[in-house]
Amino acid sequence: MGNGAKGRGRHVTDSGCVARRGTVTNGRSDPTKQESGNTVFLNYSFAVMLQSANIATNAVTENQLKILAIANQKGGSGKTTTAVSLAAALAERGRRVLLVDLDQQGNASTWLGHTDGGEDLLNVFLGMKALASTVRESGVENLSIIPTSRIFAKADLALVTDPDALFVLRREISRFDETAFDYMIFDCPPTLGIVTTNALVAADSVVVPTEPTSLSTTGVANLFETIARLRETHNPELDILGILLCRYDGRTRLTRDIEDKLLTAYADLILPRSIRQNVRIAEAHAFRQPITTYDPTSAASADYRAVAEIVEARAGRED
Numbered sequence: 001m002g003n004g005a006k007g008r009g010r011h012v013t014d015s016g017c018v019a020r021r022g023t024v025t026n027g028r029s030d031p032t033k034q035e036s037g038n039t040v041f042l043n044y045s046f047a048v049m050l051q052s053a054n055i056a057t058n059a060v061t062e063n064q065l066k067i068l069a070i071a072n073q074k075g076g077s078g079k080t081t082t083a084v085s086l087a088a089a090l091a092e093r094g095r096r097v098l099l100v101d102l103d104q105q106g107n108a109s110t111w112l113g114h115t116d117g118g119e120d121l122l123n124v125f126l127g128m129k130a131l132a133s134t135v136r137e138s139g140v141e142n143l144s145i146i147p148t149s150r151i152f153a154k155a156d157l158a159l160v161t162d163p164d165a166l167f168v169l170r171r172e173i174s175r176f177d178e179t180a181f182d183y184m185i186f187d188c189p190p191t192l193g194i195v196t197t198n199a200l201v202a203a204d205s206v207v208v209p210t211e212p213t214s215l216s217t218t219g220v221a222n223l224f225e226t227i228a229r230l231r232e233t234h235n236p237e238l239d240i241l242g243i244l245l246c247r248y249d250g251r252t253r254l255t256r257d258i259e260d261k262l263l264t265a266y267a268d269l270i271l272p273r274s275i276r277q278n279v280r281i282a283e284a285h286a287f288r289q290p291i292t293t294y295d296p297t298s299a300a301s302a303d304y305r306a307v308a309e310i311v312e313a314r315a316g317r318e319d
């Protein structure tokens with residue numbers, strides 16, 4: 001596979017998802033509108049991207065790897081929680097899932113019991129190690145992990161002079177046995193640097209977790225600008241699976257206000273299921289287990305299972 005083409009047979013199929021979900025210009029919102037003083041600010045390139053983009057229509061056949069990037073450059077927006085919990089919920093459905101921890105903080109790694117791994121991943125990014133050789137067990141059935149740790153911070157600097165710096169992950173995945181997994185899920189760092197861009201260049205779809213606070217929603221607008229640019233230059237097939245509202249507490253006025261603003265600005269890009277604020281999440285992390293095994297009957301488990309179902313449906317893998 002050359003750098004410019006994915007060559008993985010994951011071509012856009014326009015499987016009718018748009019007709020099912022409508023478009024963002026369905027009368028509920030005008031994406032070209034800029035709302036000054038508002039938390040949400042949409043610029044022209046984003047509006048163009050939304051109008052030209054089909055939302056998460058990349059259907060895949062059985063045995064075809066589906067790659068999801070969990071991204072939002074704002075820290076604390078629920079990326080790691082979503083990456084680990086969604087991966088576990090998909091694994092629970094019998095899917096073979098590989099979680100790739102791309103954040104040097106290694107929160108997803110420690111969550112699943114790994115404290116090292118950064119050196120291996122760094123060597124993958126330096127072209128000195130194959131991605132497949134860094135896969136480890138997670139202790140959860142059907143779920144494997146490529147862990148990371150602090151030393152992976154060196155990747156950014158090491159790649160600065162590499163002309164193919166943005167294609168490292170895509171290249172490595174092309175060398176990977178893609179029939180080994182059904183899903184690859186990237187937990188991205190809280191920046192829009194080289195590592196997150198690698199994930200967006202290699203992914204089929206992006207899930208954007210966001211807390212319902214004004215700061216996080218500004219982060220969503222910035223990320224969408226980046227996605228719009230990457231669609232034009234590096235990954236035309238990249239689609240937005242959806243914005244996932246995390247730590248949702250419908251009892252507070254602030255949450256409801258921000259949800260309304262997000263719905264006005266992003267309409268059908270907001271996933272129809274939110275993740276409720278749930279204290280069991282932090283406990284699950286402390287006990288080194290995904291929420292779905294730590295407390296299978298918790299509200300958060302139910303929410304992430306529902307999101308897994310949505311992901312499966314959008315990947316063309318409905319039961």
Ligand SMILES: Nc1ncnc2c1ncn2[C@@H]1O[C@H](COP(=O)(O)OP(=O)(O)O)[C@@H](O)[C@H]1O
Nearest residue numbers: 075076077078079080081247276277278281282
């Ligand atoms: N649904 C939730 N309910 C309660 N706490 C949550 C929930 N989702 C995330 N958190 C907590 O919020 C914090 C930030 O979440 P995290 O997933 O680490 O965000 P990010 O990876 O974007 O920095 C963590 O302490 C996590 O335990």
Ligand SMILES: [Mg+2]
Nearest residue numbers: 079080103107
């Ligand atoms: Mg994180």
